Amino acid sequence: MSKPFLIPLLLSLLGSPVAQAMDYRIETLSEGLEFPWSLAFLPDGRMLVTERVGRLRLIEADGRLDPEPVSGVPEAFVAAQAGLMEVALDPEFARNQWVYLSYAHGSEQANNTRLARGRLVEGELQDVKVLFTAQPLKTGAAHYGGRIAFLPDQTLVLTLGDGFDWREDAQNPGNHLGKIVRLNRDGSVPADNPLRDQAGAAPEIYSLGHRNVQGIFYDAEAGRLYSHEHGPRGGDELNLIEAGRNYGWPLVTQGVDYTGALISPYTTLPGLQPPLLHWTPSVAPSSLTQYRGALFPQWQGDLFAATLAERSVRRIRLLDGKLAGEDVLFEELGERIRDVRSGPDGALYLLTDNAKGRVLKVVPAD
Template identity: 60%
Template sequence: MARIAVLFSLILMCCTLRAQPLAVETHVDGLEHPWSMVFLPDGRALVTERPGRLRVIAANGRLVEAPVAGTPEVYADSQGGLMGLALHPDYAENGWIYMTLAHGTAQANATRVVRGRLEEGAWTANEVLFTAQPFKDTPVHYGGRMAFLPDGTLLVSVGDGFDYREHAQRLDSHLGKIIRIHDDGSVPADNPFRSREDALPEIFSLGHRNPQGLVVEPGTGHIWSHEHGPRGGDELNLIRAGNNYGWPVVTQGVDYSGARVTPYTTRPGMIDPVHGWTPSIAPAGMGQYHGSLFSEWQGDLLVASLVEKTVRRVAIENGEVVGDAPLGLELEHRLRDVRVGPDGALYVLTDEKSGQIIRISY
């Protein structure tokens, strides 16, 4: 019965997409590998560029020519650079903006979280809140997404560093984890491993590969995260405190060489994904639809993909996936992130040297 319900939901989703053609237009161009985007209450928007620039989009949609001055230095190489963006839940009162970045050198680098304020075109009051341990010597698998929980604490995804996959199962390493901190970087007393002497106190969940989608669902508080598998085995997970999501002991994928990572696709004590993609779509960003433009999409997850080059609409009900279909955008671009704008339209970031923000509406 469950499979029939999923199939019926998928058919309905596909029919809806065909019945209402989508308008796809370039909203902003002239960006270099845009990575994340947030909308400000005054109508402006902010966008990170992976080489290390924070850009402002004016309320009229024009890209401000000069990048924001005074942003922190980043280690920009391969997948590393300036990455995630998030606004404090009380941004209108305190002005705090949160960013993730690759910090360090080629020989020693790590995912870092900072916060600061935007004042007259400059980044001010910079504070370093978190730096992943240990440092690594690979320029890939940083994670870098953030989401605030209803209690005001901040979740941050940290990748496994690729060559450090075994760290995803170690509690003395932040690699391959989702971490949880207070908005000022301090550690919550109720973190699941806070009382263990052999564990880093910031760890919230473990067993992740490269989680680059992170959404906290309003109302339910459900934490949705997706992560890149190797060749296949991309995962959508429902995150709960203290859970182990298996990597690299458990995966549906194989290594890039074709070799098996592990003989296991499931193990006792490790949480299976709610949904997955094989072959890999390379999920790279995720939003959840709450708006008036696409009324039939309310609560659906929106997953941007690098390899499939589309946005997938994933319907969820009560913590389960009941439908999954591509929007059929026919874009020949690697898609890094998808955001829902105040107008209800989708804003999709293309991961290219001549990057764009694409607006999707009816």
């Protein structure tokens, strides 16, 4: 065996991330999107895509972008990281047509993450209702979280951020900063939320001690809820989320401040949940999915994390529910990847994060 092949093989066996062989082809399905943020597949083969600048777009199954945005979308606060974020379909969308949106709400002086839903009817959102607004409202335009996942009981979890300048509040159970919240689909609070009966605690909280959670996915086969979050300089995390747990930020971290200053001398502390893995240096994870298609049997059941700083997608290999190493994919694009989704057709779909954003479709090379 020659040395060029020996080194990657050894790294793979040791569990280190390596670039995977090109057994795929990347196609441009659609373009002309302005900072696309989130993708959802409609039952009829079309797609919904949010643009951070505040628009919800319809894309036909053949990739044609509808020139007119969906009307009736709530107005978002758009600045820096703020804007329209996640789009997610109700588990019973075929019956009720509910579409959920997360977005930054308010002004530069007073804003936070908001969740709303409306019925998608002939290119329009109707009966739009605000379900939740994270509190307190704060200044600035950073760290909103914004990803949504549905649990088997058809409640939903919404990821949030610490607002950047309010990181100590991630440990404060009295507000929503640096938390994951769990809601009924109508916005009410589930009776069994872990902190609901705790005096002074925000009843919506499902977990706390987070920085900026921009990836969440429920593995229905294993019954596990995975998330990832941005660290500061280093310390991006993949976590297994359990009700009522504290994930440590900023009491523990593998990263340092952007100035190089120490945030905490601790990487672990009793009672705080350690990450399944951390990325140091930071890769800036922006979206999380699990592959359950038929086109890439070698990817079956693995997690995929889109990244912004690394300009890649991390394939996180799972074996019997345990981490079994990573592969770095799609670096040849040289693109910040905002969203990654496992499509109903077995392809993997990517959103590129720029002013001329695209929807990319990953299919087998053959």
